[in-house]
Amino acid sequence: MQSRDIRVTGPSLLHSIKSFQWRDYIVYLAFVGVLIYFSIALYDEGFLTTGNLLNIVRQTATISLMGLAMTFVISTGEIDLSVGSIAALSSLTGALALQSGFGILGGLAAGVGTGLAIGLINGLLVTKAAIPSFLVTLGSMGAVKGMAMWITDTAPVPIINDRFNFIFGAGDIGPIPVLLLWVLVFTVIAHVLLRKTSFGRQTLATGGNENAAKFSGVNTARIKLLVFLGTGLMAGLSGLLYAGRMNAGRFSFGEGDELSVIAAVILGGTSLFGGVGTIIGTVVGALMIGTINNGLIIMGLDVSQQMMIKGLIIILAVMFGKKAIKK
């Protein structure tokens, strides 16, 4: 009897190990691995303290938020390189609105409105003018950055509204940073949007096979326009969060963020070719990049060393995920 049981379960267990979707979980495994490594290696330096862990959350909040929207863009098979520049410009337009006495809502409207406007232009150029999104957003990345430097002649704009600064980044409610709440709320919204609404389903369909999606009645141009509005919106909000945390708008905010954001999304398991996307993966991907940064800083490595190691880890993680998928 017993040997029979083994024969029955044996192959099915082997099969379930083989068919386990490594690619889907690689980021979680890697994240746990990184956490364990730093926890042991940097125990004495206080890596594992609540304070430090919350610090990682604070540092990665904007990457996570932009990553949520970027997950949608990449799921449609497109890309948005302009998010970092949008964050910079939005931090300034928001700060300027506050400075001119429009209040918190005015600042919010200015910052988010800036992001939406640029997102709209990106989206229209991709859908109506049929220019590849890589080129459109490569262009707007530069143009928007230039605008951010130009409107205040590269001068920072201080924000003295303490309530704004509290809500948008600097505040803590008890031990919990406000930034964590922003991330939590938008993660839930984005997850439901991608998994549970027809918009999300059509986003994945557009990236999976655009032609087929069109034949099935999906308005793929509308979907693409919406996902670019999404990255505009979240990049605008991220700009305000930078501004609130630093009590100022500044053209240098968000510099290089587009690469971290895209890396977080891809690490999370979203396919660069479109059609497959995961929100939770993106957030974990962002946290992993933040954790690596944080750990390397505590280890006392300088910026150049951090960049090299970070780049290497990202390539290895993506490579490993790819290999697993082929097997």
Add this chain to the structure above:
Amino acid sequence: MDRPILEMRNISKSFNGVKVLHDVNFSVNKGEVHALMGGNGAGKSTLMKILTGVYTADKGEILIEGKPVSIKSYEDAKANKISMIFQEFSLIPTLTVAQNIYLTRESKTPLGLLDDKENARKTEKLLKELGVDIKPSDIVQDLGVGYWQMTEIAKALSQEAKVLIMDEPTSSLTKRETEVLFSFINQLKEKGYAIIYISHRMDEIFRICDRITILRDGRKITTEVIKETTLDTVIQHIVGAEFDKLFEWVERDVPTDVPPAFEIRNVKAGTKVDDVSLKIQPGEIVGIAGLMGSGRTELLRTIFGIDPMDSGEIYVNGKKRNIRSARHAIDAGIALIPEDRRLQGLVLQHSVKDNIILPILSKLKKGMLLDNKKATEISKRLVERLNIKTESIAKQSGLLSGGNQQKIVLAKWLANDPDVLLLDEPTIGVDIGAKTEIIDIVRELAASGKAILVVSSELPELLALSDRLLIMHEGRIKREIKRKEIQSEEELQYAIQGY
């Protein structure tokens, strides 16, 4: 008998003044599988594109259950219960079966969110009804091609389609998958669905179709009940009476007392090429005939090193060559004129000259630099020799006509002076004038001693060119026929269908 579910009456259509459909009448009944047949360019796909709203007819009307309807887009077709079963274009590979079937028509929860459980339940019910053995949660790209098609059909039926159009549905299926599809089609028939079945495979048509309509040169030739007709009659109707004078064959002397210029032994590759051996004498043209999916293209791709060869040997002029890439094949003196010249044969943005010299760049060096004078000289000579109509060799190749583009592809390989020439559908999409010119060029090449292997679906062309014909079926060479033993196109058609 019931009134037909679909009727197309007096359909005419012209493109740029060329009439491609002349007053075609076509009707399909409930619970009928109706075959639509005809050679290349007979008008089958134009007729179906009019039915699915891709084109609009210049004249004529379409009736569904006796009522005239207007079909101006694919949405209109679907609204009129007509659905085309696309081979691979209309499913999202990364989504599940259920997600695909109900895409944009999903059930929603009271909150307006997708109700995936309900969708899965509906899909399960639908699949069960249809007797399709897949799970709603299966991801489409993990399924076999056969199941793609059934998912596609299930999707069409979930949208209340009553008329299904299937275009060569078995061309990418294995034998087993084909059997499953056929029993599925029989079930659909019993349930009263009408199926328009387009195929070149007579055996399939005689097995599952009830009636057959044959088009030739844009005219309806006949509609017959399958049980009351024969393979001979059908082939005759498809081929027609007149045999194209332009493609007349000239018997040529091929030296048989010399060793073969090209030989392959027991070549196997993937599932499509199964143990193929053949020899070609210098100056000989060998034609490969067979149905779509019989492995013809794959054989050429394998010889040329594009598809990996699992086992087998390739000899050029008696010397064994180890070919693992196109570069190896070119170095061995083999050239391939691929099936889709726009995709594989030409860099359309580049000039005529740049295309011609691409394979011989390494031979055109003058020190470190490209010998531009020689490149111009060679290009000019070939343009002249092949009668390529272009104002200058600097003209962008994409701007030339299809026939001239195909001649550039030929020129490209002639520049390299290969010993063995593989041609895959050399005159596809080319006008009749250029066609005869290309045929003449190929003959000339053979006369200069090259070994030539031609694959073509156009039988007149094969008959005009080949000294010897090989019939390919399911990856194997089934029969070898000398050209002079064939009297007519019907005979060849019969030989191809004989399996």
